[in-house]
Amino acid sequence: MTAAPGSNAPTTKTASDEVAELLSDLIRINTSNPTHPERPAAEWVAEKLAEAGIESTILESAPGRASTIARVRGSNPDRKPLLIHGHLDVVPADASEWSVDPFGGEIKDDYVWGRGAVDMKDMDAMTLAVIRDWARNGVQPERDIVLAFVSDEEAGGRQGAHWLVDNHPDLFADCTEAISEVGGFSLTVGSDLRLYLIQTAEKGIGWLKLRAEARPGHGSMVHTDNAVTELAKAVTRIGAHEFPLHVTPTVRQFLSRIADVTGLDIDPENPEAALAHLGGMARMIGASLRNTANPTMLQAGYKANVIPSSAEATIDTRFLPGHEQELFDTIDELIGEHVTREFIAHDIAVETDFDGELVDAMAAALKAEDPHGIPVPYLMSGGTDAKSFSQLGIRNFGFSPLLLPPELDFSSLFHGIDERVPISALQFGVRTLDRFLRSC
The missing domain is CATH 3.40.630.10 (Zn peptidases)
Structure with missing residues (x-):
């Protein structure tokens, strides 16, 4: 300089x-x-x-x-x-x-x-x-x-x-x-201990539109073929599903560093017990342990007494690096045969190593301003x-x-x-x- x-x-x-x-x-x-x-x-x-x-x-x-x-x-x-x-x-x-x-x-x-x-x-x-x-x-x-x-x-x-x-x-x-x-x-994470979370990875995005179609009809009649009902079943299954745990290289390194500096006994194969020690960040870090899929929007019908011909829902899915196919295979199983899906937005997951001169410069700058600070990598949800x-x-x-x-x-x-x-x-x-x- x-x-x-x-x-x-x-x-x-x-x-x-x-x-x-x-x-x-x-x-x-x-x-x-x-x-x-x-x-x-x-x-x-x-x-x-x-x-x-x-x-x-x-x-x-x-x-x-x-x-x-x-x-x-x-x-x-x-x-x-x-x-x-x-x-x-x-x-x-x-x-x-x-x-x-x-x-x-x-x-x-x-x-x-x-x-x-x-x-x-x-x-x-x-x-x-x-x-x-x-x-x-x-x-x-x-x-x-x-x-x-x-x-x-x-x-x-x-x-x-x-x-x-x-x-x-x-x-x-x-x-x-x-x-x-x-x-x-x-x-x-302690009276004189602060972690500085440097993002080296982030989940991929798959915003989905689900659509169910069926025969429309009068709301007063018996009607077993109902788009709203079929869509609601699919949305409920997705919202209730818990995806399996996956510890990516970034998350594994994050957990290891937390264990080193805090003395916590963290099992890298089952790290969720450690989330309670992360305060408000537990939600963000917890989401880095598995794929997620959250229903966010619903749309159907135009009148109280008309059974609509279609119903739509929006699902916000996020996948870990290396686990995209698993996510969408699971979604296809959960929506069933009467609901289709399409992408509103679809983008990749990214991940890089926590090493090199740039990382060293980040760590040195943080330590110079906060001697109690410890830089750690993390995966953003x-x-x-x-x-x-x-x-x-x-x-x-x-x-x-x-x-x-x-x-x-x-x-x-x-x-x-x-x-x-x-x-x-x-x-x-x-x-x-x-x-x-x-x-x-």
């Missing part, structure tokens, strides 16, 4: 000073997918980069579905670039359920509140804060850093990262590694744009570092009500990212 030639003298303003304000401003740009396209947020990001002297390009996959791409030049052209990607879209929020305006970007009680505060405008803001701080102080990284603030992740990325990889792979083709969301955050960028041969890691209060139920805030992030966690994040990016 070197000072750029002809740079301005350092200023007193730091990344920590502005990260909460940046996040608040970004939250106030409503990018609820699919009703509010990301173009205003993409333009805002481009403006913040331009203020730092960094040129960017805005690309649209469809009207308003915009992504902002930029490259920070490094001092060593022989080093392969690092990709930092973050999505600009968020899931919708019902204001009546919140204690604050979900798109108000309110700063109160030492938190930044609003939709996207943890998924994932916090990482977008932290990245911008660090890059802008470097520009103010004439800092140049050793390797190029490619920045991708993308659209449509919350709908599977077909109009975001997937579209960029398919249509503009040259922008990322020389990148070998990437960091993004849902990793690097703390999990307190959800999905990210890593699925898209992995198609270019890029190793992907979830590394959005946050030091969280022990009492905060962090996993419940993803797509949850009163989504918020501590300002102190954001400031920890920019310090850690700065250390990491200077050394990686």
